[in-house]
Every structure is written in structure tokens, then in C-alpha cells.
Amino acid sequence: LVDLAGHTAHNRLPLFSWRPAPVQATWLGFFASTGVPEIDFVIADETGVPAAHTKNFSEAVRYLPDTRLCFTAPGSDSDIQPGPLPALANGHVTFGCFQNMTKLNDGVLALWGKVFSALPDAKLRLQSKQMGDAALRGEMRDRLARHGIDPSRVMLTGPSSRSVYLAAHQEVDVMLDSFPYGGGTTTCESLWMGVPTITLAGDTMLSRQGASLLTCAGLADWVAGSEENYVERVQAHCADLPRLAALRDGLRAQVLASPLFDAPRFAGHLQDLLQSLWQERGAPGGPMDQRASASASRSGGPGIDASS
Numbered sequence: 001l002v003d004l005a006g007h008t009a010h011n012r013l014p015l016f017s018w019r020p021a022p023v024q025a026t027w028l029g030f031f032a033s034t035g036v037p038e039i040d041f042v043i044a045d046e047t048g049v050p051a052a053h054t055k056n057f058s059e060a061v062r063y064l065p066d067t068r069l070c071f072t073a074p075g076s077d078s079d080i081q082p083g084p085l086p087a088l089a090n091g092h093v094t095f096g097c098f099q100n101m102t103k104l105n106d107g108v109l110a111l112w113g114k115v116f117s118a119l120p121d122a123k124l125r126l127q128s129k130q131m132g133d134a135a136l137r138g139e140m141r142d143r144l145a146r147h148g149i150d151p152s153r154v155m156l157t158g159p160s161s162r163s164v165y166l167a168a169h170q171e172v173d174v175m176l177d178s179f180p181y182g183g184g185t186t187t188c189e190s191l192w193m194g195v196p197t198i199t200l201a202g203d204t205m206l207s208r209q210g211a212s213l214l215t216c217a218g219l220a221d222w223v224a225g226s227e228e229n230y231v232e233r234v235q236a237h238c239a240d241l242p243r244l245a246a247l248r249d250g251l252r253a254q255v256l257a258s259p260l261f262d263a264p265r266f267a268g269h270l271q272d273l274l275q276s277l278w279q280e281r282g283a284p285g286g287p288m289d290q291r292a293s294a295s296a297s298r299s300g301g302p303g304i305d306a307s308s
Contacts, residue, residue, distance in 0.1 A: 040281055072261070080193070177197050
């Protein structure tokens with residue numbers, strides 16, 4: 001039995017405490033330990049949960065070989081192309097963030113302020129559902145200004161159709177990830193549209209999601225290990241526009257060929273892992289079978305000679 005919700009709304013964690021299945025695991029929908037003793041395993045990948053971090057889980061950590069999740073490329077919008085690197089025509093780099101604005105805490109904006117201080121000609125495009133509200137746009141401009149980002153350098157864009165949303169990536173050179181709650185679907189969509197994301201790897205599964213996605217896509221050099229390194233990596237990547245343009249030209253093909261976008265490969269690995277969890281814990285002779293046998297022995301259950 002696999003939990004997909006963790007401690008999010010409308011979860012069914014109390015059910016797991018009754019152990020309705022001999023093997024119970026948690027995966028995908030929650031980014032930390034459930035703390036439920038009856039959940040045996042958490043399914044992760046080694047970038048998201050390095051060996052040194054497994055002590056933070058009540059569950060035993062078991063790894064998928066490439067990534068804990070995968071992404072299917074847009075089908076109906078496949079004719080939308082990444083286009084050339086905007087900076088080549090604009091003469092400046094345009095950063096973007098298309099995530100839910102609730103992820104942009106003051107720590108994120110403060111770090112972005114350092115990025116914009118280091119790149120005084122850069123622009124920023126923020127796009128989300130919240131930016132369709134005039135009051136929230138005003139609040140965001142004020143917050144950006146407090147962290148040294150002149151609102152005149154920022155474009156705030158509200159919700160749009162999916163095709164328009166994807167096409168908006170054609171105007172962005174580099175995505176800036178938030179932390180500790182980074183992008184997931186938006187990061188994958190950006191990669192498909194030829195736009196790399198700079199991310200900050202933290203010390204939790206949640207704060208390492210960007211690192212997991214980018215490493216799987218072959219972009220480990222876009223993963224920063226500290227706030228200072230975040231700024232340094234942004235500067236380094238943006239200082240070499242020909243290299244950034246070449247990356248953009250080939251990035252869609254690169255990620256489509258990666259495990260991150262390979263659903264059949266992922267499904268096979270997940271199937272193999274679930275089978276191994278059963279063999280480890282639930283199969284005849286495994287811990288759950290031994291526990292059931294011991295319980296039957298104590299109660300004089302079927303197959304047990306209680307007089308012996």
C-alpha cells in the first residue's frame with residue numbers, strides 16, 4: 001500500500017496505522033518523513049535524499065535509480081519551440097520565475113537582490129496566477145524594491161492559457177529557483193522549453209527537489225551548494241552567452257533523452273522497486289511473515305501445536 005499524500009490535506013495516514021497491507025510505503029506527494037511507524041519505506045532518489053540524510057526519516061529510505069519522479073512532455077503544444085536565446089537580441093539577460101508566488105519568501109528575494117546587484121542590466125519576469133491581482137502585484141513590487149530590485153526591471157504577468165504560458169519561456173534566458181520550496185512541474189516545463197534553472201540545494205528532500213531534477217537532466221552544474229555559490233553560478237553562466245545559447249538550442253533534445261522524461265523507463269524502475277520491497281518485507285519468510293507466525297504461535301493459531 002503506497003501513500004501519495006503524506007501530511008497534506010485530505011490524507012489517509014490514519015488508515016496506515018491499522019496496517020491493512022503487509023508492506024507500506026510513502027512516495028511522491030510529500031517531501032519529508034511521515035513519522036508513521038507502520039509505514040515501512042519512503043521512495044526517493046539519491047540526490048534528493050543523500051545517504052547522510054536518511055537519519056531524518058522514520059521510514060527506511062529506498063532509492064529509485066535515476067529520479068523519484070518523471071515528467072511527460074506536453075503533447076498538444078509540441079509545436080511551440082524554445083526559440084533563440086533572448087539575451088543575444090536584447091543585450092541583457094532576462095531571468096524568470098513562473099512558480100506560485102507563495103514560494104518567494106524574503107530569503108529568496110534577498111538572494112535575488114544580490115543577483116541583480118551583480119548583473120545591473122538584467123531583467124526579471126514573474127508569472128503566476130497571483131500576479132493577475134492588482135493588489136498582489138503592488139505588494140510584490142514593494143517587496144522587490146525592499147530587496148534592491150527596481151520594479152522598473154520587472155515584468156509581472158498573470159495567468160494565461162497553457163500554450164501562451166509555454167511560449168512565454170521564449171522571452172526568458174534563465175529561471176531562478178525558489179527555496180526551500182523549489183519548482184517541480186515548472187522546472188520540467190522550463191527545461192522542455194530550453195530554459196535552464198539555477199537552484200539551491202538544501203538539506204531536506206523538499207529543498208533538494210530542484211537538484212534532483214537538474215542532475216537527472218544532466219545539468220548538475222546548475223545546482224548551487226550555498227547562497228554565495230548561487231550568485232556565482234548565475235554570474236558564470238550568464239557571462240558566456242554563446243555557451244548559454246548552445247545549451248538552449250539542444251536542451252529539449254537533451255532532456256527528452258534523459259531519464260527525467262522517460263516514462264516507460266521510470267515505470268519499469270518503479271515496478272522493480274515495489275517488487276523488491278515486497279521481497280524485503282512482505283514475502284514468505286520476510287519480517288511481516290515472521291511477525292504473523294510469531295503471533296499465531298503465541299495464540300495457538302492454525303498449524304501450531306499449542307501443547308508442545
